[in-house]
Amino acid sequence: MANCHELFQHYNSTIKLSETNRNLLMNVRSELRKRMDNGFLELQKVDLGNHTLEFQTQGSFVMDTIITPKDDDFDLDDGVYFIGDLNIDKRPSVDDFHKWVVYVIGQNEDYATIDDRDACVRVAFKKEKFHIDLPIYYKDQAEDPDLAHKKDDWSISNPVKFIVWFEEKIKSDFKVSYLLEEVKMFSEYEKWLNDIRNEDHQLRRIVRYLKGWGDDLRGEMPTGIILTILAAENYKPNDRDDIALRDTLKAIKSFLDNNGCKCPRPTTPENDDLFASYSQSKKDYFLSVLNSFITSATQAIDNPNQKDSCLKWQKHLGSRFSCAIAKDEITDSNTYKAPAILGGNSAKSA
Secondary structure: OOOOHHHHHHHHHHHEOOHHHHHHHHHHHHHHHHHHHHHHHHHHHHHHOOOEEEEEEEOHHHHOOOEOOOOOOEEEEEEEEEEOOOOOOOOOOHHHHHHHHHHHHOOEOOOEEEEEOOOOEEEEEOOOOEEEEEOEEEEOOOOOOEEEEOOOEEEEOOHHHHHHHHHHHHOOOOOOHHHHOOOOOHHHHHHHHHHHHHHOOHHHHHHHHHHHHHHHHOOOOOOHHHHHHHHHHOOOOOOOHHHHHHHHHHHHHHHHHHOOOOOEOOOOOOOOEOOOOOOHHHHHHHHHHHHHHHHHHHHHHHOOEHHHHHHHHHHHHOOOOOOOOOOOOEOOHHHOOOOOOOOOOHHHHO
16 A cells, blocks of 8 residues: 555645745735725715724635645635624615725726626736635624625625634634634734644645645536535544545545535535535536545555556646655555654644
8 A cells, every 4th residue: 555645745735825825815915905994984974874894804714725726826705894783774785885895996907807796806916816805794783794795685694603613623722703803813813823824734634635626627616615514524534644535535425425415504504505506417527526536546545556646646636746756666555654744744633
């Protein structure tokens, strides 16, 4: 049995968002927030009345499961929250909020383009080839905010709860106050974020591997949030990343087979099936490539030649899963010890 743990560690370092790009996203996020803060003062006087404006970065950037896609179009989701006491009947329309965000950011075709999408406003930056998505929310007295969706109107959504759910899976000691009281908790939040990124829990890596797989295939593959949920609900830890990934893939297949290929959302709106909008042919495609991946993964783990095993993994993860350092010889996996690099041994961080 060839041990490809080290090859996965190198793959992880390849697809994981670099520090340079992470800082770039944070700097641009700050600039966009300043523009919206300044424009909000004008909006209050004219249209909106007594409200406050808040921002919450969400999704894979906070959970550190973000990857750099093969075309380098990486992204960050930064929620724009209007805090007030207007119910749905009294507040401005969804379109009004979208138009306002587009207006205050401003068009600058040399620097960026603005795409007003159904679920967010996307700001795409040309030179660096990345984008920032700005989903818009309204928060009144209810526990969960409403997402301003141009097709679905106002719909309940709480991305912060999803982060809490994922971090509880890892037992990372995440506190919701890190996001809800961002200024007050900044130092503690930064320390937590640095700690979890240095530890790089195996589940975070497994999510990245699944996203890397989806990114290489593109097309009909499920979204990042679906792959994240499937990984977290079916995670099978192991000292080796190759075995952990194979076993998690097998558990995902069993999970989908047993519940009719559904992916229930674990947080608000709870139990909403994220596969509901997928056609049967799209579901069949995913199950087909999942079965193929499991077959190759099992063959890779059973093969005593690391080079041959690497090629099996590369078939599904793409050329960024490099076989350059793979040994073209029979190896004894029982004598192999993974080096303490790129997040350390998975046994320690699992």
